[in-house]
Amino acid sequence: MRLYYFTTAEHGLAAIRDQRLKIAEVGKLNDPFEFLGLELxxxxxRKKTKEIKKAIDSETGIVCLSKSWKHPLMWSHYADKHKGLCLGFDVHCKAEKVEYVAKRLTPDTLGANSLSELTNRQVTNSFFYKFEAWAYEAEYRLICSKTYRDAVTKLCFQHFGEDLTLKEVIVGCESTLSQWQIQEVLGSSxxxxxxxxxxxxxxxxxxxxDRRRNALK
Structure with a gap:
């Protein structure tokens, strides 16, 4: 499956050079309703959901990807107002598709009769539902272990490899990056x-x- 990662020029070049993507902390995502798709x-x-969310956040994070690189809002919001990059990956590991809904989920949506009957798995499943206003993101998520933390940045990363293979580097329309700058960090690849x-x-x-021959100088 080909999925896309939007980022700034600086972080994109660093990601290509170091062959890794930053893992986002669950508690630091930009939507206050993240992992709170249930009607609570x-x-x-509420208590059960918060406990499970806290347990997940202590051990794992997510890498947020999109099904498409063509939506202008994705470039505006996540790629520095079209000055950044979009990295296309062939993803061979399990990517969780986000579902978009108009209303918060109720127990019957997840196969339970009441909130108190929800299993931990059903609560976890509710974490991949978001408000329909976010549907333009066409989001998929990689659930990644936070076992590796960079000694300098103190951040966690998911490394490129067989499960996450870089196939495209897409340069925003307002970017000033040159072909040489990108090829330098790509190296032999x-x-x-x-x-x-x-x-x-x-x-x-x-x-x-942009199919002009000199579009990327």
Missing amino acids: SDPFA KEAVDTFKVRPAFKTFEIVR
């Missing part, structure tokens, strides 16, 4: 990675490949 009016359900610049489409509200 019941105190027991530059021939195996498709590198190109993008532009706004002429007929639709979509980002498309």
Whole structure:
């Protein structure tokens, strides 16, 4: 499955050079409803959900990817207002698809009769539902162990490899990065990675490949 990671130019070049993506902390994501897809009016359900979320956050994090690189809002929100990069990966490990809903989930949605009957697995399943306003992200998530923490940055990373293979480097339409800068960090893998610049489409509200020969100088 080909999935895409949006980032700034600085962080994108570092990711390519170091062959790794930063693992996001569950408690530091940009949506306050993250991992809170359940309707939580019941105190027991709130407590149980928070306990499971805390346990997950202590051991794992996520890498957020998208099904498409063509949505302009993704470039605006996650790639420094179109000045950044989008990295395309062939993903061969399990990627959890995020489902988008209009209302918070109720027990019957997850196969239970009441909030108190929800199993830990059913509560965990609710973590991959988000409010429909986020649907433009077309998000998939890699659940990653936080066992490796960088000694300098104190951050956790998921390394490239057979499960996460870099295949595309897509350069934002407002980026000033050069072909040389990207090839330098790609090193010996530059021939195996498709590198190109993008532009706004002429007929639709979509980002498309810029096919001019000198688009990426």
